[in-house]
Amino acid sequence: MAADYTPNQVKAQLLQGDVQLLDVRQQHEYDAGRISGAKLIPLSELAAGAQELDKERPVIVYCRSGGRSAMAATALEQAGFEVHNMTGGLLAWSENGLELEPEGGEVAEP
Numbered sequence: 208m209a210a211d212y213t214p215n216q217v218k219a220q221l222l223q224g225d226v227q228l229l230d231v232r233q234q235h236e237y238d239a240g241r242i243s244g245a246k247l248i249p250l251s252e253l254a255a256g257a258q259e260l261d262k263e264r265p266v267i268v269y270c271r272s273g274g275r276s277a278m279a280a281t282a283l284e285q286a287g288f289e290v291h292n293m294t295g296g297l298l299a300w301s302e303n304g305l306e307l308e309p310e311g312g313e314v315a316e317p
Contacts, residue, residue: 209265209284211292214300217242217267220291227266231279232297233317236271240312242300250275253282262288269293269300271317 212220220226221244230237230245237247248256250270260266266288270276273296280292293300297314301307307314 209289209291211294212267213294214303214305217269217291217293217300218305220265220267225264227260227264229260229266229268229279231268231270231275232315236315236317239315240297240301240307240309242269242297243306243308245269250279253279257283257286257288260288265289265291267291267293270296271314272296272298 221228228242228245230241230247231250231253233249234247248259266283268276268279268283268290273292273294276292276296280290283290301314
């Protein structure tokens with residue numbers, strides 16, 4: 208599997224562009240707070256939702272703490288994607304002082 212990224216590495220990749228950011232949490236978690244530009248495909252819907260992703264562009268996957276995204280990264284890699292898991296998930300992103308949307312967004316419980 209491709210290397211995992213820290214939240215700061217993810218931020219740098221997003222600034223460089225041409226990556227897909229995938230949130231695999233549930234809708235209510237996504238609504239409470241997310242990384243700008245993230246596409247929501249809950250882990251339970253990933254098999255069907257993966258067709259919405261571009262296999263020609265790297266995918267960075269995140270969840271709340273890194274567990275669900277690690278499972279999603281493994282599945283996407285097996286499906287032929289270049290994929291990176293964000294270590295520590297949205298909790299680590301927030302702890303690093305990185306912004307969430309919407310304004311005032313928070314990391315919700317699953």
